[in-house]
Amino acid sequence: MQFKEAFLLKTRDEWFDILVEVDVPPAPVYTLEETVGNHYILDRRMLLELDHPKLGTVRQVGIMPPLSEAPGRVRHLGVKPGEHTAEVLSNLGYTQDDID
Helix, strand or coil: CCHHHHHCCCCHHHHHHHHHHCCCCCCCCCCHHHHHCCHHHHHCCCEEEEEECCCEEEEEECCCCCCCCCCCCCCCCCCCCCCCHHHHHHHCCCCHHHHC
8 A cells, every 4th residue: 555545544633643642743734724714823813804905805824923023014915916027027128119
């Protein structure tokens, strides 16, 4: 039996318990749904809800790792796809005709 086949015989949580019992430090891989609802993630503000001018409230990954002495903050949402393309290409030496 291959390694992958063996791991498919039990759930993630069953393997977690088995590995803990034999002193192997495991870390579960969570689904997106489990991650966004995880109290640890929420309590540490690793997932933020921010106001978007067009989309309303959106979820955004917070500053990681959050540090008590220098917590950081999200100042703005990410840019739109292609928002800075012309500027970047211009800085790389492309002419306006090339960019167009």
